[in-house]
Amino acid sequence: METRELRYFVAVAEELHFGRAAQRLGIAQPPLSRAIHRLERRLGATLLERTSRSVALTEAGRVLLREARAALHAVDAAERRTRRAAASPGGIVLATKAGANGELLAKLLDAYAAEPDAVPVEVLLSGIGEQERVLRDGRADVALLHRPFDDTAGFDIEDLGTEGQVVLLPAGHPLAARPHVRMAEVADLPGLPVPRWPNLDGTYPDGPGPEVRDHTQLTQLIALGRASAVAPESCRSHLHTDVATVPVLDAPPVTTVIAWPPHSRSKAVADLVRTAVRV
Incomplete structure (x- = not known):
């Protein structure tokens, strides 16, 4: 298989639409369809179930999507690391x-x-x-x-170390005086929604919490009483006094x-x- 074929297949498998995949790749739809047909013939497997209204991955298609992503990541990584080694050897x-x-x-x-x-x-x-x-x-x-x-x-x-998690609250919040809390108590605090972090494409998931991009924004929103968050306990080392932390007993440990x-x-x-x- 060629990397070009894998990129074509990944585009179709992710878009589940030949027109959108062709637009994403910057090519016409007919050669894209022919390339996918050739790939299926070579592999002896149906990768996509096509109807007049939809495109869906078969089990073989799901396997190839996973493997193709890994292979393309490896190819891109090899190119980047080679370029970096040439620019900054050692x-x-x-x-x-x-x-x-x-x-x-x-x-x-x-x-x-x-x-x-x-x-x-x-x-x-x-x-x-x-x-x-x-x-x-x-x-x-x-x-x-x-x-x-x-x-x-x-x-x-x-593994380098495992730690518990704490809830970050505005200083002076009633829960801040507690020796510990549980996840159920901090999952939906009135007036302190969980912030929304961006997806890989830069968009934000739907929800009531404020949009944040970094920890500086997060801690400032918490200090202002606009959000709360659960984080590894090591975050305590760089917090200001306007943000309180309380151990969360049943939060999953972070390694x-x-x-x-x-x-x-x-x-x-x-x-x-x-x-x-x-x-």
Whole structure:
């Protein structure tokens, strides 16, 4: 299979409409339809169920969509990493969520810089959920991810630590004086809706909560009494006194991991991982 065929198929599988897929790809619809037919004949499998009104994925199509996305990510990542290596030989890029892992990140970078074979490390601060994507597409060589929020499938990982979660409230809120709370108590606080983070395409899901893009916006809205949120307890280290935190007993624990592509042969990445585990 050619990468062009895989890109054609992914466009149709995601749009479930040949016209929209052709427009997205910048080609006419007839050659797109012919390309999908050729791909099905070569594979000996029906990938799409077509009617006059709809297009749906078959089970074989769902498998190819998953595998094609992974393959295209790998191709794009190979190109990006090659270009980065040519532009900045020897250095590595570490992706992490902005506002998270501040203490761990500082310790890691200091400890790694003291290693005799250390190379320059560029820190790529990402938005919510973005560090996984930039690692997959080759913009980063290694990343700090957080289970259960980030998908670590397909990466090699090492666990670095697990922590509980706290609810972030305006200082002075009645619950702020409690030693702990439960998820049911903070799931729908009157006047303090859960904020809405952007989807991958930049749009926001529907809901009553305010739209936020980063932790600075989030904490300011909480301090103003316009929102609340549940977050890993390590966030306490960079909060101001106008935001209170209370442990949430039954919130799922959050595990920070360091992740890298399984095919990586970079000594610098391996050294950074070993340093992360040590510190």
